[in-house]
Amino acid sequence: MYRYDEFDHAFVAARVAEFRDQAERRLAGEITEEQFKPLRLMNGVYLQLHAYMLRIAVPYGTLSSRQMRMLAHIARTYDKGYGHFTTRQNIQFNWPALADIPAILADLAAVEMHAIQTSGNCIRNVTADHFAGAAADEVADPRPYAEILRQWSTVHPEFSYLPRKFKIAVTAAERDRAAIQVHDIGLHLKKDADGRLGFAVYVGGGQGRTPMIAKKIRDFLPEADLLSYVTAIMRVYNLNGRRDNKFKARIKILVHETGAQAFAAAVEQEFAALGDGALRLPEEDVAAIAAYFAPPALAPRPEGDAALAAARAADPGFAAWLRRNVHQHRHPDYASLTISLKGIGEAPGDASDVQMDAVADLAEAYAGDEIRVSHEQNLILPHVARADLKAVYDRLVAIGLATANAGLVTDMIACPGLDYCALANARSIPVAQEIAGRFADQARQEEIGDLKIKISGCINACGHHHVGHIGILGVEKKGSELYQITLGGSADEATSIGEIVGRGFGPQEIAGAVETIVETYLGHRTGREESFLAAYRRLGPGPFKEALYGDHAKAA
Amino acid sequence: MQILTANRLLDGEAVWLGPDRLWHETIAAAEVAHDAAAAARLEETGRAALAASHVVDVALVDVELVDGRPWPKRLRERIRAAGPTTRTDLGKQARPATARAA
Structure with a gap:
């Protein structure tokens, strides 16, 4: 993992001191809310x-045990015993007093964490594939590049007051697990024919009220040009992005209105003007950053498969968990595992202080001291010996985190919604809980297979509903909650935006509507090998509309 | 009918302006404005409290009276008055004598 150097420590400590002073002056009435609000937002305080x-940044979703324990400490000491992991791979605490926040930031600084640039019109936390550094299918660990982007973008004077917020995601596998095509910039680390590393560069993706799929403007950008090229993109955006209308200020609107080709040409021109200057990444600097991300020593543990076979036969719960929550590691004796934060009836993404401490203990004992947060609001232990999976599973059972549902219908994304969020128009969490209850049966879930439901409580789409196989958007209509369903969205390498299926459903009807959709899929699929998404792409919305609205389908 | 709400500066707690010109943690203690003039008076007090850095996000809320108590028309305000509907062990609803939102 990246470790702070002296400069980093001094910088973060100075920011904590600065915010302490700002908060004290605010509480003393020396500065107004109008003056204070932008200052608190720069430090993640909503x-x-x-x-x-x-909102605390978890850079590219990577945490050490020590950091996770500090999050548990914060939950216990300053909050109400839990935190909420988000679709930005961050964590949010819902109840801190303003007076306590400087102390929280000081505690975070002690473990090399902060909340800087988790809000505001700046470059936010750079996100990455949650299996980075472990996945069998990646060309290299993408996180060193995410870290380079983090260092470059932190309090970057030119890019701290952009037209709007800016999100970058990086992946290094053909199978996109970082949703790069719905980010302002998506970077796909790959190798060219000569084995050199570089990036396919996507720009102008995003969700919110105007969902857009990013356009690829470079098929292969040499590694060394990363910062020059991203700087060129930022400059074109900073100069031409709309500042007159908040709803049209994201880069996706600029790319859409300019046209991808013309936008790419403008970027290339700026890139050429930057030349081979100071932003070119020296090989030794990339190597120095990459060294921080060296994986833990993975000793041979070939005894794993025999032990697993016996344990699998003896424990059906463990067998189900192995089927769903264990991901292939590049080392054959190891696995990456998903700790589902989607227990049936739980709030998606929430973890208690006790659970956070326990996960930290597990990571320390079994996983090279590393934890990841996925954008799907789960935790990941990236490096676990297959021989240790049963021991880890048993300990997860003991803390209520062994739900075997990764990638299944109950592994839903849900934003905090109207239960917490000032922007929300409808609740998300109760909808997720109701749906999870209906599909709780393990055999039924597994029969349905891979299915991603994503729920947002407002059009800002923090719950990624546009790219849910089944997306649910909560709106307010005549003072009541109404849920609009989209079908066929996806956030992988074949990204698509879901299509609205018809009129919305009330809070009492929405879970039933989802069940109808799932039953329709089961009735129409060619076999278990045809996933929900594949079936929808083959069938189109017709059968689903028919099932949901019957004779009224055409009117809907 | 309207009542005036805000969040307390110190901890963000949702509060309502009472007839005693103090900010209360329960919506039941809110003063109900029955006409525009009364609502304007509430707002004036709110502006002063904002300026004095006691509260932030001051806003009028539309209510009706249910059993003589103000009941917000919007679910958002009912949730503010009670707490998360998914965590009834938290927020005001976890304290005695505060109704749940939904």
Whole structure:
């Protein structure tokens, strides 16, 4: 993992001291809310329905045990015993008092964490494939590049007041697990014919009220040109992005209105003007950063498969968990595993202080001290010996985190929604809980197979509903909650935006509507090998509309 | 009918302006404005409290009276008055004598 150097420590400590002073002056009435609000937002402090909310950056979703324990400590000491992992691979605390936040930031700084640039019109936390550094299908670990982008973008003077917020995601596998095509910039690390590393560069993707799939503007950007090229993109955006209308200020609108080709030409021109200057990445610097991400020593553990076979036969729960929550590691004796934060009836992404401490203990004992947060709001242990999987599973069972549903219908993304969020129009969590309850049966879930449901409580789409195989958007209509369903969205290498299926459903009807959709899929699929998404792409919306609205389907 | 709400500066707690010109943690203690003039008076007090850095996000909320108590028309405000509907062990609803939102 990346470790702070002296400069990093001094910088973060100075920011904590600065915010402490700002908060004290605010509490003393020396500065107004209008003056304070942009300052608190620069430090991740929002005001929500019931309290302040603190959003803490988890760079590219990577945490050490020590850092996770500090998050548990914060949950216990300053909050209400839990935190919420988000679709940006960050964590949010829902109840901190303003007066306590400087102390929280100081605690975070002690473990090399902060909340800088988790809000505001700047470059936000760079996200990455949650299996980075472990996945069998990646060309290299993408996180060193995410870290280079983090260092470059942190308080970057030119890019701290962009037209709007800016999100970058990096993946290094053909199978996109980082949703790069719905980010402002998506980077796909790959190798050219000569084995050199570089990036396919996507730009102008995003969700929100105007969902757009990113356009590929470079098929292969040499590794060394990463910062020059991203700088060129940022400059074109900073100069031409709309500042007159918040709803049209994201780069996706600029790319759409300019046209991808013309936008790419402008970027290439700026890139050429930057030349072979100071932004070119020296090989030794890339190597120095990459060294921080060296994987833990993975000793041969060939005894794993025999032990697993016996344990699998003896424990059906473990067998199900192995089928769903274990991902192939590049080392044959190891695996990456998903710790589902989607227990049936739980709030997606929430973890208690006790659970956070326990996961930290597990990571320390079995996983090279590394934990990941996935954008799907789960935790990952990236490096676990297959021989240890049963021991890890048993300990997860003990803390209620062994739900065997990764990638299944109950592994839903849900934003905090109207239960917490000041922007929301409808609740998300109760909808997720109701749907999870209906599909709780393990055999039924596995029979349905891979299916991603994503729920947002407002059009800002923090719950990624546009790219859910089944997307649910909560709106407010005549003072009541109404849920609109989209079908056929996807956030992988074949990204698609879901299509609205018809009129919305009330809070009492939405889970039933989802069940109808799933039953329709089961009735129409060619076999178990045809996933929901594949079936939808073959069938189109017709059968689903018919099932949901019957004779009224045409009117819907 | 309207009542005036805000969040307390110190901890963000949702509060309502009472007839005693103090900010209360329960919606039941809110003063109900029955006409525009009364609502304007509430707002004036709110502006002063904002300027004095006691509260932030001051806003009028449409309510009706249910059993003589203000009941917000919007679910958002009912949730603010109670707490998360998914965690009834938290927020105001976890304290005695505060109704749940939904």
